[in-house]
Each structure stands twice: as C-alpha cells, then as structure tokens.
Amino acid sequence: MSEDEIRKSWENQPMLKPKIEKVVVNISVGKSGEPLERAVKVLKEITGQTPCKRKAKTSIRDFGVRKGESIACIATLREDDAVDFLKKALHVVDNKISSKSFDGQGNFSFGLKEHIELPGVRYDPDVGIFGMDICVSMARPGYRVKNRRKRKAKIGSKHVLTPEESMVFARDTLGVEIIE
Numbered sequence: 001m002s003e004d005e006i007r008k009s010w011e012n013q014p015m016l017k018p019k020i021e022k023v024v025v026n027i028s029v030g031k032s033g034e035p036l037e038r039a040v041k042v043l044k045e046i047t048g049q050t051p052c053k054r055k056a057k058t059s060i061r062d063f064g065v066r067k068g069e070s071i072a073c074i075a076t077l078r079e080d081d082a083v084d085f086l087k088k089a090l091h092v093v094d095n096k097i098s099s100k101s102f103d104g105q106g107n108f109s110f111g112l113k114e115h116i117e118l119p120g121v122r123y124d125p126d127v128g129i130f131g132m133d134i135c136v137s138m139a140r141p142g143y144r145v146k147n148r149r150k151r152k153a154k155i156g157s158k159h160v161l162t163p164e165e166s167m168v169f170a171r172d173t174l175g176v177e178i179i180e
Contacts, residue, residue: 006168014141018106018161018169021139023082027051027115027132028072030063038127040073042115047075047085082136086174089134092117096177099167106166109135138166 001009010017025047027039036053043051051073059067077085090097092112102108113131116123123129140161145153170176 001164003168003171006165007172016140016159016165018138018140018165020082020086021078021137021143023077023086024074024135024137025077025085025132026054026072026074026135027130029130030065030071032070035128036070036073039130042127042130043073043075043132046115046118046121047077048081049075049077051075083174086134086136088119090174090176091119095175096179097170098179099163102163102166104163106138106161106163107136108138108166108170109133138169 025043027043029035029039040051040053052075053070054072054074056065056067056069056071059065065071089110089112093110097108097110101110111131111133112118114129115121115132116129138161140159142159143155145151146155167178171178
C-alpha cells in the first residue's frame with residue numbers, strides 16, 4: 001500500500017488513523033545509590049513527572065548487581081506531554097529515524113547519548129551526563145478492547161497497525177525522516 005493510499009484510507013475511515021499511545025523514557029544506570037538518584041533528578045527535570053525505579057531481574061556478579069536492586073528509572077508520558085517531549089527528543093537526532101527502529105506492530109524506539117543535547121537542558125557538573133532510551137507505543141482507536149478487564153477481545157487482522165502506516169504517521173505528524 002502506498003503512502004497516498006494509506007492517507008486516503010485514514011480520511012475515509014478515521015478509526016484507522018494511528019495515534020501515540022505513550023512514550024516511555026528509560027535511563028539505565030546499572031547500579032543503585034547516588035548515580036541512580038542523579039538519574040532520577042535528571043529524568044524528573046526533563047519530563048516533568050516523578051520517575052519510577054526499576055529493579056534488576058537477576059544477579060550479575062561481574063558487574064556487582066544483585067537481584068532486586070534498583071538499577072534504572074523510567075517515566076511514562078501520554079497525550080500532549082508525550083508529543084511535546086517527542087518533538088524535543090527527535091530534534092536531537094535531526095528528525096531522522098531508521099526504518100529498522102520500527103517493530104512489527106508499528107512501535108518505534110531510539111536513543112540519546114547525552115541528555116544535555118535536549119533543548120532547554122543545561123549541563124550540571126554535580127549531576128553528570130546520562131543517555132536514555134525512548135520507546136514510542138503506537139495504537140489505533142479501538143485497541144482498548146484487547147487490554148480492558150471485562151470482555152477482552154482480539155483485534156481483527158485488518159485493524160492491526162503495520163510499520164508502514166506508523167512510518168507515514170511519523171512523517172506527517174512529527175516531521176520525521178525515515179532512513180532506509
């Protein structure tokens with residue numbers, strides 16, 4: 001299906017037009033204590049939300065990580081906050097995303113090496129520099145039926161979001177250039 005055909009189907013059937021469900025920002029430090037607290041401070045400053053700490057699933061003796069020890073922090077952004085943050089983060093990577101960053105369900109992710117490249121963020125020598133992963137979950141209206149508690153149902157094969165449709169949406173809405 002070509003890009004024009006995809007856009008035309010969205011005009012004829014608005015329930016097919018995808019939307020950004022959520023954006024998850026992850027800073028993985030690899031150890032607990034002071035470095036993790038600094039990462040939490042950075043993530044709170046960047047996203048405007050209180051981050052949640054994540055624990056290690058297994059012990060890795062070589063890295064000094066114990067099972068159950070907090071080693072990362074994440075923040076989930078939805079609706080307008082997600083779009084605003086995404087536009088700032090995409091500006092850092094020159095609004096370019098590889099087509100390999102898109103998965104089979106139309107979700108995509110990318111990373112930033114330094115948080116200080118984000119617009120409006122200043123370098124603080126006491127905090128340091130952190131990299132982060134940004135994962136964008138895409139959905140269509142009607143996807144709620146597969147996640148709701150009562151009367152769950154499957155999504156029909158014609159309603160499942162494809163990577164091509166997600167790429168067209170990213171080009172149109174976010175001004176992203178897809179690199180092959």
